Amino acid sequence: MNSYQLGPVQFTGxxxxxxxxxxxxxxxxxxxxxxxxxxxxxxxxxxxxxxxxSGFRTLQLITPPAD
Numbered sequence: 001m002n003s004y005q006l007g008p009v010q011f012t013g014x015x016x017x018x019x020x021x022x023x024x025x026x027x028x029x030x031x032x033x034x035x036x037x038x039x040x041x042x043x044x045x046x047x048x049x050x051x052x053x054s055g056f057r058t059l060q061l062i063t064p065p066a067d
Contacts, residue, residue, distance in 0.1 A: 001022075001023050001024060001025060002014075002017060002022075002024050002025070003024070003025040003026075003027060004024060004025070004026050004027065005027045014026065018035070018037065021037070023035075023037060026042055043064055044064075045061050045062060045063045045064070046061075046062050046064075047060070047061055047062070048060040048061075048062060
């Protein structure tokens, strides 16, 4: 299984492997993502944050419910 740092350079390689029905790992801006070819999703927690004068403050880490 190949792993991709998703961006403009490796996007086409990741896309081509998905088209061939292969399983890949994706490292996105939010961290490692495991793409599920059955659902077309790469579920991961996401962050709710607030912009303050000193920078960003995390309000909550949200984990999507499993189907």
